[in-house]
Amino acid sequence: MAGKYASVSGESRVLTGKVDRLLTRLLLAYKGGIFVELIIAANWKMHKTAAETAGFCRALRQFEAGFKGVEVLICPPFTALPAAEAALAGSEIKLGAQNMHWETRGAQTGEIAASMLLEFGVEYVIIGHSERRHLMGEDNTQIQRKIGTALQNGLKPILCVGETETEREQGVTEKVIKKQLSEALDGQDSQKLGSLVLAYEPVWAIGTGKAASAEDADRAAALIRNFLEDKLGSKTAGELRIQYGGSVKADNIGFFVGLPSVQGALVGGASLEVDSFSALVQAARKAVIS
């Protein structure tokens, strides 16, 4: 009906919008007996300049109405964070970083500190991505320190875990994931761990076009969930989200977010184009509603 809301004050319209968003979130997120919001993160790795990032973010905003109830974040290269922040101003799309050092300042040539990320509106930080573990030699001790610094500085860590192809063939997947989790979370302030996001990313599935089967992803995510419950208790663990990552696309995201233990995805290749990424987010939303 034309003009139906014409007499509603600006304030009421804002309130109506907020209530609407809240209801959609609750509706979308009711999975496994608890309310959690799906989280889909675009990990751009070493792709896109600041100018390309600004163009992408502006174009992505055209699709934002179709993302309701899904927390969407972009993790561009560090140099593109200011451009992304400016292009996303006033949007619900959030910003993440791909890495961070555990020291807060000092003689660490080429590294970046939490305060430098916070300056550009970064809310999440990916920690322990397999490319950092395997290409840059990052170990669980460094990852544990990074998680601690992120939590202390109010950044929400996305902790990546996952086995290599060889480890999978050797049948040690569970052992590897448990070790990555226990060493990374050892000694962390449990009061702050409520903001943690876990990403199960089997290394053999990253960038290969060979996504894990639903059974494999479910088994690993359930293992992570059980580990977290033992460590943090079922209330805190129940609120944490576990993403699946590794060759996620619009046509397979539905399998993953439909799994009881999975509440989102960490996306590389398919997040680099506005069309493929927006289609993926919308497919995830649709899979959870229906």
Ligand code: PGA
């Ligand atoms: P991919 O990368 O989606 O290209 O497999 C995922 C990741 O590395 O986080």
